[in-house]
Amino acid sequence: MAATTPGEIAKFIAQRDRAFQPLIASVGPPPVRRSIPVDDRFASLVRCITFQLLATSAANTIHTRVIAACNGEVTVSSVLKAGSERLRQAGLSQTKSSAMLELANSVANGQVSLGRHGRMSNDEITADVTAVRGIGPWTAHMYLMHSLARGDVWPAGDYGVRNGWSILHHDDEMISESALKNAGEPFIGVRSSVAWYCWQAVHQHRLAH
DSSP: OOOOSHHHHHHHHHHHOGGGHHHHHHHOSOOOOOOOOGGGHHHHHHHHHHHTTSOHHHHHHHHHHHHHHTTTOOOHHHHHHHHHHHHHHTTOOHHHHHHHHHHHHHHHTTSSOGGGGGGSOHHHHHHHHHTSTTOOHHHHHHIIIIISOOSOOOOTTOHHHHHHHHHHTTOSSOOOHHHHHHHTGGGTTOHHHHHHHHHHHHHHHHHHO
């Protein structure tokens, strides 16, 4: 897929699937993706862990408390210093607090090297971070998309992406994760932007209803 500018990406998606055309006309091209600095990658992964399987408002509230538990800055050392009890008091489940602590330990001892991720493939990065107990594919996908600015990530298990796809295609039932994986094949190269449009579809649907 040779499209590189947001306008070219939008045009490519509209050509591949006409169901996206009205939405693209309404919201315009997808945003330009920019990778965050290496020093911010740990905090972004911690944030992704917080947001697993939670509504955005609840996740934002809990993550604000996580930051407070880390004395205002989420780093490897501040997470380790906070410990399980303080992280749990912030509203995290045992699984999530344990995942954050294991991630911090894995980064501290070099098992996970966030600095190398910029040179690794999506699959290699996914394997690297999901080796940490409590970090699943969804967290890896969000990290790839939002932190590393990867353009071809397809989070078929994300509820919002499934919902948005189903809204756009006027499906009677929400598309399954496995069916959505296959549906993404025609968009290889720009699937992060397809996911973004699915989220926009959910947002517009809520505004209209």
